[in-house]
Amino acid sequence: MKHIDLDIPISELQEYMHQNDWLLSKNEEILGIEKPGEGNMNVVLRAITNQRSLILKQSRPFVQKYQQIKAPLDRIAVEHEFYEAIQNSALSAHIPKILGYDMEDHLLLLEDLGNCEDMTSLYQKRTIDKKELQKLIFILGLIHRTKVPQDFPDNIEMRKLNHQHIFVLPFMEDNGFSLDEIQPGLQELSLSYKKDNALKKIVKKIGDRYLSKGTTLLHGDYYPGSWMTETNNLYVIDPEFGFVGFAEFDLGVMVAHLIMASGKKKYLKRILAQYNGEVDEKLVAQIAGIEIIRRLIGLAQLPMERTIKERKSLLKKAYKMIMA
Ligand SMILES: Nc1ncnc2c1ncn2[C@@H]1O[C@H](COP(=O)(O)OP(=O)(O)OP(=O)(O)O)[C@@H](O)[C@H]1O
Numbered sequence: 001m002k003h004i005d006l007d008i009p010i011s012e013l014q015e016y017m018h019q020n021d022w023l024l025s026k027n028e029e030i031l032g033i034e035k036p037g038e039g040n041m042n043v044v045l046r047a048i049t050n051q052r053s054l055i056l057k058q059s060r061p062f063v064q065k066y067q068q069i070k071a072p073l074d075r076i077a078v079e080h081e082f083y084e085a086i087q088n089s090a091l092s093a094h095i096p097k098i099l100g101y102d103m104e105d106h107l108l109l110l111e112d113l114g115n116c117e118d119m120t121s122l123y124q125k126r127t128i129d130k131k132e133l134q135k136l137i138f139i140l141g142l143i144h145r146t147k148v149p150q151d152f153p154d155n156i157e158m159r160k161l162n163h164q165h166i167f168v169l170p171f172m173e174d175n176g177f178s179l180d181e182i183q184p185g186l187q188e189l190s191l192s193y194k195k196d197n198a199l200k201k202i203v204k205k206i207g208d209r210y211l212s213k214g215t216t217l218l219h220g221d222y223y224p225g226s227w228m229t230e231t232n233n234l235y236v237i238d239p240e241f242g243f244v245g246f247a248e249f250d251l252g253v254m255v256a257h258l259i260m261a262s263g264k265k266k267y268l269k270r271i272l273a274q275y276n277g278e279v280d281e282k283l284v285a286q287i288a289g290i291e292i293i294r295r296l297i298g299l300a301q302l303p304m305e306r307t308i309k310e311r312k313s314l315l316k317k318a319y320k321m322i323m324a
Pocket residue numbers: 036037038039040041042043044055057096110111112113114116118225237238240
């Protein structure tokens with residue numbers, strides 16, 4: 001398998017892309033390679049040529065940043081299928097174009113969205129622009145109303161991985177996470193949730209639903225790290241956790257991140273009021289609550305500085321949303 005990384009000799013990458021017919025002509029030359037932004041799971045590179053720039057994304061059988069953790073190699077195929085499914089719709093203005101796909105080398109060639117930034121700065125800003133929120137809800141509705149391709153991958157291995165990190169490990173007493181290293185006092189704060197059987201029963205039930213088949217095309221990871229902005233444009237990337245499931249999952253995750261960023265529960269009602277589709281509000285709230293808890297006391301922490309008091313208050317809100 002061809003492996004690409006930041007250190008790949010330009011001549012080698014040039015030859016590989018040429019062989020795949022990914023360059024415009026013999027005259028298109030790669031001038032440089034750079035890292036386009038932060039990511040953990042895959043290898044993502046920007047190749048700058050004398051005519052344009054391109055993004056290459058490759059999956060490996062492990063998490064690129066933590067190579068001892070295995071990860072399904074097929075995730076790049078899911079990403080490819082997802083983009084293909086929505087490419088010729090109103091969504092095309094909000095996703096990168098697919099310029100090439102090499103199944104054997106697990107490599108996707110994408111349009112470079114340019115000087116975009118992901119929206120993780122929301123956790124510092126603590127508020128979101130009304131128009132941006134509106135666009136994000138609109139885009140999610142379009143994704144959910146897409147006709148599901150008949151052979152869309154079940155993506156079950158990625159879902160099992162996510163299931164562990166969302167629904168199982170954060171609620172286990174001896175999960176081995178050193179929460180006090182993240183913030184002193186967090187371990188103690190987490191205990192009451194890990195010992196609450198009524199809570200765990202609901203989380204288990206919703207977790208089972210996450211693993212079962214649904215009817216709606218989902219992005220699967222609809223949070224600020226997958227949202228990219230550039231002046232007036234808004235893009236959604238990284239659908240490697242996509243699957244055919246229930247709309248409440250994406251909605252709940254989105255709601256969770258807006259509540260965590262802002263500290264305000266009103267985003268639940270606000271997002272549902274603008275979303276075009278029938279959903280179970282209680283289930284959205286429950287997913288949101290679970291996502292908040294797992295981001296606070298699970299392994300996949302966010303770039304979000306909060307006092308222990310603020311974390312406590314978020315956990316309380318999340319708990320109420322799940323149990324109400
Ligand atoms: N098409 C694109 N145009 C411009 N920048 C991009 C594009 N795709 C990815 N990037 C940049 O590269 C970063 C990593 O990409 P991506 O999130 O797809 O990788 P990942 O390995 O799946 O990351 P994660 O571990 O967060 O899931 C993005 O945050 C973004 O900054």
